Amino acid sequence: MTTIKPEVISDPRVLSERLAALRREGKTIGLVPTMGALHEGHLSLVRQSKSLCDVTVVSIFVNPTQFAPGEDYEKYPRVLDADLARLDSVGGVEFVLAPAPKDMYPEGFDAHVHIGGVTRRLEGEFRPTHFDGVAVVVLKLFNISGADIAFFGQKDYQQAAVIQKMVRDLNLSVKIRVCPIVREEDGLAMSSRNKYLSPGERKEAPVLKRALDLARKMIADGATDPAQVKHEMRTLIGSAPSAAIDYISIADPDTLDELDRIDGKAVVLLAVKIGATRLIDNMIVP
Ligand code: AMP
Numbered sequence: 357m358t359t360i361k362p363e364v365i366s367d368p369r370v371l372s373e374r375l376a377a378l379r380r381e382g383k384t385i386g387l388v389p390t391m392g393a394l395h396e397g398h399l400s401l402v403r404q405s406k407s408l409c410d411v412t413v414v415s416i417f418v419n420p421t422q423f424a425p426g427e428d429y430e431k432y433p434r435v436l437d438a439d440l441a442r443l444d445s446v447g448g449v450e451f452v453l454a455p456a457p458k459d460m461y462p463e464g465f466d467a468h469v470h471i472g473g474v475t476r477r478l479e480g481e482f483r484p485t486h487f488d489g490v491a492v493v494v495l496k497l498f499n500i501s502g503a504d505i506a507f508f509g510q511k512d513y514q515q516a517a518v519i520q521k522m523v524r525d526l527n528l529s530v531k532i533r534v535c536p537i538v539r540e541e542d543g544l545a546m547s548s549r550n551k552y553l554s555p556g557e558r559k560e561a562p563v564l565k566r567a568l569d570l571a572r573k574m575i576a577d578g579a580t581d582p583a584q585v586k587h588e589m590r591t592l593i594g595s596a597p598s599a600a601i602d603y604i605s606i607a608d609p610d611t612l613d614e615l616d617r618i619d620g621k622a623v624v625l626l627a628v629k630i631g632a633t634r635l636i637d638n639m640i641v642p
Contacts, residue, residue: 362449368500383410387503392416393433393548397538401507415453422489513638552633560596568639582606602627
């Protein structure tokens with residue numbers, strides 16, 4: 357196993373210079389954007405990057421512009437030392453970009469990136485400013501790193517769709533890889549936010565995955581009416597006392613438009629609050 361330790365850089369300009377030199381040597385760059393509190397889901401992206409690129413950069417930045425007032429920006433876990441230890445255990449990550457907010461958004465910063473279409477529904481409806489914040493920070497990270505390939509998780513399905521649309525619409529040269537969802541043994545999708553769950557809530561949280569499995573089974577058994585599938589999912593999730601549904605959607609996997617009949621590939625997406633913690637999950641069917 358490679359034992360190189362990542363070089364931790366806070367100034368994006370320094371990272372840009374280091375990576376530009378490596379690109380001139382013909383090295384390919386892989387970028388894994390994260391907000392830290394790294395878990396196996398993040399590490400799966402890191403492993404993909406290591407297998408496909410010469411140099412891997414992990415960014416760890418709790419991006420203020422993608423949080424709305426009243427969301428969990430302040431309490432979001434910030435555990436850089438533990439994150440670096442996890443990356444060490446994987447090995448082979450050359451650079452960690454760990455900027456402060458002022459490094460990414462210096463005094464006078466005033467730029468906006470708005471991607472239309474796929475941002476409108478679902479997360480976009482419940483978090484209207486969220487994807488503008490995601491788009492601006494990810495575009496900056498693409499430009500800072502000059503990455504050849506950037507790695508995202510299917511866990512944030514709509515986010516990956518937004519990034520892919522940004523790449524298409526703005527003719528960015530970076531390639532996007534979307535990697536499968538990594539789950540806990542009981543099915544709960546790994547997420548830095550799972551730490552917020554009380555022990556009782558943690559026991560209820562796998563209901564999201566059980567609802568997705570139910571949808572998959574109903575569709576495999578021939579269900580074509582999304583309303584009927586969503587009704588059964590709602591009933592199942594309703595059996596968890598701490599659960600409150602934000603949305604359940606059965607959508608076209610590319611446009612994320614709601615389907616009124618299931619007759620081909622679809623993506624089932626949901627957002628559910630377990631107590632005060634908002635969780636998202638999804639599954640592509642069949
Ligand atoms: P985050 O730190 O939550 O912003 O996530 C950083 C990246 O890791 C995003 O591309 C996520 O989609 C991805 N990711 C988060 N959780 C998982 C998971 N359980 N499986 C796969 N990828 C994930």
